[in-house]
Amino acid sequence: MTATLSPAQQAFGDIAPALADLSDRVLFGEVWERPELSGRDRSLITLAALIALYRIHELPGHIRRALDNGVTREELGEAVTHLAFYAGWPAANTACAIMRDVLSQPVQP
Template identity: 50%
Template structure:
């Protein structure tokens, strides 16, 4: 049994502009790769967040922080992972990721 299907935001973000990108995002990335059971969804989320922080790709972090929480990671675990990453990926990248995390987690606590 495959993991649950993850809802992509690709269609609403890029549907008119890049239909092939949307198709790959929904069918391959979230329809296949994320559903493979060799890794848990929790593990896939921590790997993805780590890759985004390491690459300085903060634009994608809000979506993946929320997804990570859905997949069982607590905000304090994500913050600890980013703190750990500061020593391996660079302080500015970790600080930028923590800025995004703070906004995401504060907004969630308001909702």
């Protein structure tokens, strides 16, 4: 049954159904689908913000989304390296550990 639920519905739909609905319809529907930026560009921007703001809970899902949007493993590593100088070494170090974990998992269809 959880396979039919969106990631937002799975994560917090039982606690905050309106937030899950807004995430699905507005954030991942309207905002992510605007044509002015590609999904790939939006993924890189989002990863940079999440790493810089130390939003570690959201990072795994957005790493997977970035890969789905065409960001390569090498580009992920380069982004983290670049961010180390702007967001701080601890933030980059933590992002590397999370990326290692996500990248070691089997790709889901």
